[in-house]
Amino acid sequence: xxxxxxxxxxxxxxxxxxxxxxxxxxxxxxxxxxxxxxxxxxxxxxxxxxxxxxxxxxxxxxxxxxxxxxxxxxxxxxxxxxxxxxxxxxxxxxxxxxxxxxxxxxxx
Amino acid sequence: xxxxxxxxxxxxxxxxxxxxxxxxxxxxxxxxxxxxxxxxxxxxxxxxxxxxxxxxxxxxxxxxxxxxxxxxxxxxxxxxxxxxxxxxxxxxxxxxxxxxxxxxxxxxxxxxxxxxxxxx
Numbered sequence: 001x002x003x004x005x006x007x008x009x010x011x012x013x014x015x016x017x018x019x020x021x022x023x024x025x026x027x028x029x030x031x032x033x034x035x036x037x038x039x040x041x042x043x044x045x046x047x048x049x050x051x052x053x054x055x056x057x058x059x060x061x062x063x064x065x066x067x068x069x070x071x072x073x074x075x076x077x078x079x080x081x082x083x084x085x086x087x088x089x090x091x092x093x094x095x096x097x098x099x100x101x102x103x104x105x106x107x108x
Numbered sequence: 109x110x111x112x113x114x115x116x117x118x119x120x121x122x123x124x125x126x127x128x129x130x131x132x133x134x135x136x137x138x139x140x141x142x143x144x145x146x147x148x149x150x151x152x153x154x155x156x157x158x159x160x161x162x163x164x165x166x167x168x169x170x171x172x173x174x175x176x177x178x179x180x181x182x183x184x185x186x187x188x189x190x191x192x193x194x195x196x197x198x199x200x201x202x203x204x205x206x207x208x209x210x211x212x213x214x215x216x217x218x219x220x221x222x223x224x225x226x227x228x
Contacts, residue, residue, distance in 0.1 A: 031211070032210065032211060043219060046214065046215060055216065091210070091214065092210070096209045096213070097167070098143075098209075098213070099153060100151040103150050
């Protein structure tokens with residue numbers, strides 16, 4: 001199983017500041033890496049797939065980068081609606097495992 | 109849109125079937141995944157079934173106990189759960205993907221989830 005490890009667990013940021021979230025895979029996952037945002041009581045929302053492609057309707061302040069086993073989600077100039085939980089996920093493993101990281105909470 | 113149903117409070121070792129109904133897209137062209145989230149915890153992928161229902165895979169934590177089926181004529185996927193354990197208590201989400209694995213296996217739309225509580 002490919003283990004996904006996110007850091008930090010919690011990130012305290014002021015509105016208007018930037019945030020950098022990290023995700024490390026225990027083995028190479030090609031570019032099959034996604035990021036999701038989840039708010040309390042809601043389903044996860046796809047933000048980024050294929051490492052750096054924004055999903056439909058996702059603001060340009062969200063960007064993804066990385067390769068191999070190290071990946072980053074960057075949020076420039078945080079807005080109030082961006083304070084949430086963020087998960088990375090790999091969808092590369094065969095047979096399917098689709099493992100998620102444990103999440104990073106972005107708080108004010 | 110994806111809508112889950114069937115969540116309930118159920119005793120250990122009993123069985124339960126969840127449903128996931130899709131609308132507004134070509135349901136028969138998509139693989140459907142189940143993902144669960146323990147209250148206050150993170151996300152765990154549970155299972156996937158291919159668009160043509162010929163392939164399905166489960167996480168090791170549920171293998172042998174959970175299985176999937178689908179009825180494309182009803183735009184519905186089912187998660188059949190047996191031998192339920194206390195640790196299966198979670199909100200269960202279904203999510204669509206264009207493929208089972210690989211570059212197209214992106215979970216782009218999710219349902220709102222249904223709560224399964226396993227309790228004696």
